[in-house]
Amino acid sequence: MERALASGRRISVLFVVHFKEVWTSLEAVYSLMCEDDRFSATIAVINFSMLGETPGNGWQIARMLRNSGYNFVDLSYRSDADINRFLDNLKPDYLFRQTPWEGSFPSPLKTGALIERGIKLLYVPYNMHIVDHPDVTINQEYILNTSLYFCFCQQHYDDYKEKSLANGRNAVLTGSPKLDRIVTENDIRNESIMADRTYCVMWAPHHSVDANHLGFGSFPRDFSRILDFAATNPAIKFLFRPHPLLEAVLSSSFPEIFRNYGVFLEKWNSLKNAETDRNADCAPGFRESDCLITDGISFLVEYQIAGKPLIFIDNAPDMKLTSVGSRAKAHASIVHSMSEALDVVTRLRLEGAPHQQSTNPAMEWLRPFPGQAAVRIVEAIHSDFVAAGSGGS
Template structure:
């Protein structure tokens, strides 16, 4: 058989860890011809498409050769790996209908685990919840993917309820968790961690502030209280780890005025024991910390499985319900009723050993093997029914007529 041409299409480099090990394996495998393509993006609050220089700089820093805003048609890929489904953030030439006409889309989720259920109508939480959020498997990128890899058997079952079925969906576990745990262990074994003079608390706020979407974020309601707490506890180093969308969403959704946010950030940066770290990997953030405070979502599960101790969960009581895996993550956390509790919890955090073990069993059925299973599935798909490299058929966008999640009423409109 000829080499399998694979393109990794990336603008969400903040979640490259979802693809990194698969890319590493394929790049060293003579059966594959691998190309990485960095592209512009438009996130919440952005006026236009841009940012590819940051994506490119990220790949340069990791020694990964790549193209910038390349013409995928000219590359003739057999498979196009993506880790991000929301098509509104892609430039038009990289949206799923365009990709499916060029090659087979392979979707590996950018998040570690599907932790949140979804209101039945997507708008009014009081109407009831689906156990698995529809946005996790019914967007256009999901519909047109030739191969999908999921971290949860419940999500695979959800795909099975759709007209297309789930023969193309593979339950492999979480590539992100595999990568996170491996990196944390490598950091610990390397001896590179500096001796900390202060107790280090990582504060990781989420970007969602409305019942219309997730509603986990409490930054706007607690940020001044956390600032005052940090000022009153100089023996604690507080590292703010903002979600990549946090600051843009706060302003774009009019949760905070830009001037008020800028003022808060200036005061935060002025304290000797506070900082902002948007650049380090999650593993490095974790390895340097004694505790984690978060309002959700992914770190609620990632921290206990990587560190073996519970996250401190400051909960928005109006957040969307947890999925079955989310309930396990919630049980593995320690709830914080108010910022004033932090001092006592840092001195003595309750154990959640049994709950963390249950979460790990459910979330990592093939611990350390997810990327290898992805590679094997791509090889099998490319071999085709005859085993000679005929490959699976391309998905015909015209044949998938169900209205995708993001185009339903009440969703954010596509803007070109």
């Protein structure tokens, strides 16, 4: 894409990657910038901890990116001094972080240090703005200081502008690259679906099993029931997709349950009709499955947009949801136990596979610009750069 800036230099954009499971929120943006000579895009990999565990996941991210053919700078074991030198040399105009919480970001990549450097901050939400808890979500220091905060639908945009302590000054309505990818993957499945294929159930338990932290995860009381059901229903395929932080939570706070988790995994993976989905990208598992059981809020939007039934084990019915969360929940099958969820699975299977559609018409409001999210994000960054007087079109 030959559209060089009149200033004669490219817009330098740094993608700080530390959470492989949410890379799909940014991947299409990075890929477009690599093909656009207005931009110079760089990926930097770091170690990171979300819940206080010892940071050490950089090698996994590096392997994922390498397998996908992406170039990157590995800062996962570099000192703060090295990271500062890297930033001194790169001089990025803009920077994406995958998560807004300061957590274990190296000091040079914390919000305050980035602001001092004059780097403009960017954020594409990897989650779908389900829980109405602005102090934990949209009013984090990083988001409040972003130059551009990319909203995925009109409801998200309106809610952000209303509840942001920054008065929504940085909000831009673009759509979600992650949702676009899920729909694209589902299109592939619909083109190749076989009438005699095995009915497939995905189970995605959340990590919030601690009553002191949200507390809507019910894995400890659910795993035995679904294990027994899978063992006695060999004609159904099961995909177990645990939240990326579930194991860390169990190992650090619930050692007895963690021991049981190990036994469960061994039994689960020994079944011919059960698998564990460790793919960083959720879209292929969504494509393969016919319905989803979850106790978490993460997939309320993502799975349903693919036009398939979601069975939601509602362990926190009084949780305050955003308008996005309320609308998404209204289209799910609400149950209150794993036994009830499996009853719904039995009914759905008897009714047959979901309609062969790439999206759920009732959820089309979530994609105001179908297939265009990444393009709109790239153009918004270019427009911001030009408006600041840094370049020409």
